[in-house]
Amino acid sequence: xxxxxxxxxxxxxxxxxxxxxxxxxxxxxxxxxxxxxxxxxxxxxxxxxxxxxxxxxxxxxxxxxxxxxxxxxxxxxxxxxxxxxxxxxxxxxxxxxxxxxxxxxxxxxxxxxxxxxxxxxxxxxxxxxxxxxxxxxxxx
Amino acid sequence: xxxxxxxxxxxxxxxxxxxxxxxxxxxxxxxxxxxxxxxxxxxxxxxxxxxxxxxx
Numbered sequence: 001x002x003x004x005x006x007x008x009x010x011x012x013x014x015x016x017x018x019x020x021x022x023x024x025x026x027x028x029x030x031x032x033x034x035x036x037x038x039x040x041x042x043x044x045x046x047x048x049x050x051x052x053x054x055x056x057x058x059x060x061x062x063x064x065x066x067x068x069x070x071x072x073x074x075x076x077x078x079x080x081x082x083x084x085x086x087x088x089x090x091x092x093x094x095x096x097x098x099x100x101x102x103x104x105x106x107x108x109x110x111x112x113x114x115x116x117x118x119x120x121x122x123x124x125x126x127x128x129x130x131x132x133x134x135x136x137x138x139x140x
Numbered sequence: 141x142x143x144x145x146x147x148x149x150x151x152x153x154x155x156x157x158x159x160x161x162x163x164x165x166x167x168x169x170x171x172x173x174x175x176x177x178x179x180x181x182x183x184x185x186x187x188x189x190x191x192x193x194x195x196x
Binding site for chain 1: 150158160164
């Protein structure tokens, strides 16, 4: 009796079993490409909306402040900046295509804007990993 | 935009993400987000006064 209960507890509810099927990295990839999309896929609507608003808001603020989008890195700091920018996923690529952001940092607010863009990318990576943890059951 | 509104917005956005991703229940998310926000803004105010006093 106890063994059967343990087996059913390990298997989880039908909803949990259903959530374990499919491509396990989909929320991670979707969350990276579109901020909040990983949580939306897992039906965490409120969390996804707040994450999307925060990350898109921070990225937009960076663009409005004439922040620089790193494109061709020349030194280690530029490479790190590019890595941070790439964390925003499609936001970075769309902004590059549209020619948004400044080529050179010329005013103080542009320096802040550059940091806003990089940090938005890093926060998006954290959010995407959180979606992955929710998907794998590491986090409830 | 001046320095302080930029800092407050930065702290707000970062705290929301930290709160949601680092805690599991909604109440703990709110509390941790508020804690991070207070630390961000409080640190900025404290360091600003330190820099002001050093520069004098």
